[in-house]
Amino acid sequence: MARYARVISVLAGSIIAVAGVAEPAAWAANPHAAKQHAAATSAQLPKGTAAAGQAQQGGETAGEADVLETSVTADGVAHVVSYTPAAGVTSDQLLANLAKAGKKGLSKSGGGTAQGSSAACTYYTWNTAKTTCPSVHWANNGYTRPQVYFVDHTGPQWPVPSATYTWNTAARIDSLYRWATCPGISGTHCVNLYDANYGATGWAGLTTWSYYTGNLNFVDGSVVIKFNDYYSYNSYGYLQDSCHEQGHALGLDHNSSTGSCLYYAIRNSSATTVPNSDDFNLLNWVYSTVH
Numbered sequence: 185m186a187r188y189a190r191v192i193s194v195l196a197g198s199i200i201a202v203a204g205v206a207e208p209a210a211w212a213a214n215p216h217a218a219k220q221h222a223a224a225t226s227a228q229l230p231k232g233t234a235a236a237g238q239a240q241q242g243g244e245t246a247g248e249a250d251v252l253e254t255s256v257t258a259d260g261v262a263h264v265v266s267y268t269p270a271a272g273v274t275s276d277q278l279l280a281n282l283a284k285a286g287k288k289g290l291s292k293s294g295g296g297t298a299q300g301s302s303a304a305c306t307y308y309t310w311n312t313a314k315t316t317c318p319s320v321h322w323a324n325n326g327y328t329r330p331q332v333y334f335v336d337h338t339g340p341q342w343p344v345p346s347a348t349y350t351w352n353t354a355a356r357i358d359s360l361y362r363w364a365t366c367p368g369i370s371g372t373h374c375v376n377l378y379d380a381n382y383g384a385t386g387w388a389g390l391t392t393w394s395y396y397t398g399n400l401n402f403v404d405g406s407v408v409i410k411f412n413d414y415y416s417y418n419s420y421g422y423l424q425d426s427c428h429e430q431g432h433a434l435g436l437d438h439n440s441s442t443g444s445c446l447y448y449a450i451r452n453s454s455a456t457t458v459p460n461s462d463d464f465n466l467l468n469w470v471y472s473t474v475h
């Protein structure tokens with residue numbers, strides 16, 4: 185474990201090292217986003233890249249939203265897959281691709297407010313999210329804080345240790361890192377993460393989960409993250425995707441602020457590689473109740 189701790193601290197150090205870069209004009213155009221951005225110890229895209237220089241009025245752009253595949257089975261369990269479009273792929277193209285592959289119950293994230301279907305709605309502040317986006321959550325199972333192991337099967341390019349470290353700073357839920365094996369400790373949960381060349385599917389990453397419609401608890405073993413190595417990214421892209429999918433795996437929906445890695449159209453390259461204060465506040469609120 186000491187070895188992992190060192191890796192994590194090195195990665196965390198590299199985030200802090202770039203946190204001081206100048207903010208793009210978009211933040212100045214949106215006071216709310218600017219405040220959130222200032223509050224987060226976030227890594228921005230380096231100044232000088234094309235993406236960082238683009239001004240985005242209002243902090244929101246017509247990015248490419250996740251595509252959701254949802255169904256409910258007769259046993260009171262809902263099943264969701266949230267697909268993050270690859271760079272250069274539109275939500276509509278991804279949706280058409282998935283439909284062609286026989287996927288049903290498809291919709292674009294960003295506008296919906298479906299009760300209890302995590303990632304089917306988008307929040308701007310954690311306070312409004314309390315009523316509009318009831319999140320799916322992990323059961324405490326006797327622990328003060330739910331214990332979630334991110335079980336990493338991915339290659340070294342995917343910064344799962346770093347994203348796990350970041351999410352673990354949330355006060356009321358523990359995000360723990362494991363290499364390759366679920367520890368199988370009673371009452372704890374495991375989220376498996378895989379990467380592979382899944383081909384030209386149109387999605388860069390996906391999170392799949394099931395939950396009980398009665399109490400909105402995640403179904404153990406159902407939450408899986410996949411990263412598609414068919415597409416390549418810069419280091420910011422890898423971290424964005426890891427942070428984004430792991431946020432879904434904790435029960436968070438999409439954030440309409442580009443200051444969050446849970447921005448609903450993550451492929452908008454101005455989105456940061458870390459959560460913002462609303463993400464953490466929402467997690468704290470959700471897990472202030474024992475589930």
Ligand SMILES: [Zn+2]
Nearest residue numbers: 250266268303
């Ligand atoms: Zn998403």
